[in-house]
Amino acid sequence: MIGAYILLVEWTRALAATVPGAALAAIVLGGAALTLTVIGWPAAKLGLGTSRWGLRIVGGLALAAVLLLPAAVRANEAPIIPASLAVVAVIISVAQELAFRGVLYAALDEVGGAPLAIIGSTVAWTAAHALSHPLAFLGAVAAAGLLLALWRWACRDLVGPIIGHVIADLAL
């Protein structure tokens, strides 16, 4: 149910973003709808515990470095996000992490353990981007999702993926 809801929100957001003048509203409302999924979940279950902030933050910076490295090496080809989109980039990055690596991961972990949580959240993450991304990008999207999900599993942490995702989206 949670997975279906998240996919429905993401696909609706992707389709709504194609309507002239509706893109920003779609991102903000879509982000809010994704964030609603955290209701009822303890922070610790989502990987949002309050211990070891240093490691979580450094981990997030390391994830951001990995996510941005291919673009940094080819900086002349890197896209440029207008500064006016910085806020919505942050909104959607945080919301996606809460939904995919937070709630969906935790729900799948309860049902089938870590393997199902990692694979399931990665598949859902990739499927969610199917309407908003060119087909050729989905391999990289899936690989990014797998990396973030593995971090979530290995470190039981969602702060790192949030930081990494936000920085990556702000830069690109």
Place this chain on the structure above:
Amino acid sequence: MNRPLLLAVAATVYLTAAWMVAPGFYDGIAPQQPYNFVCLPPIAGANSGQPAQPGHLVIKVIDGISDTNSVFTNDGQVIVSFLPGAFDAKGKTQVVVDVKPVSPCPNPPDLHFSTNVYLVKADTPLIQTASAAEPCQPSCIGLRYSNLIPAPGVIYRAADANGPWKSIGGTEAQPFVIRTPTNQLGYFAAGYPANATSKPTGTSQLLPIAVAVLIVGVLVASIPLAMVRRRRGNHVDEENEEDETDVIPRT
């Protein structure tokens, strides 16, 4: 299995997969198709898309008043909207509007164009107003631009492809689309002054520096964190770290 090793493998897989496509994450805030350039900028590379497309529209005229309508280029890179009565169409039954990408590309020395130059023409003149006013009186034009190059600041208009070009303003109506009202048709392009002191800067210089800073920061910060972990490892039983908030990758 060794968790740090799995993370390293996943990072390698990501780097390989990301290297095989153009950079960018496109979380719903970037154009979903490449910009169709008439004259390819060097950075476009393999992302050049298809040839830029023209647009055509026939607007009905009823009792001398032209209907409201919008003309699009077939690739959606230009939209020109007309309010009711936008044209001086007395005695006519229709107004024909055409949008064509201009080739060769005009290259005024004092401007940088971020978009193609488009010629928007109609067989009937727009009504004469002192100046165009928001929101779209009598018409407005929106130009999509590429995410590969610096964003334009304004839309420029000219009666001739060789200029002179006049700024008619522009606001970002939606991501990667700049829009402004206009009371005249002619040649349009979005861009910014060549000598602009605050012209948009690309990621070409900033991104490598930012990533280098991230890497150095991670390495530097890891040293005290590793020392803390080692010290803790000497005093704390591993069993005590098996809680939900443990963030140390274990082997």
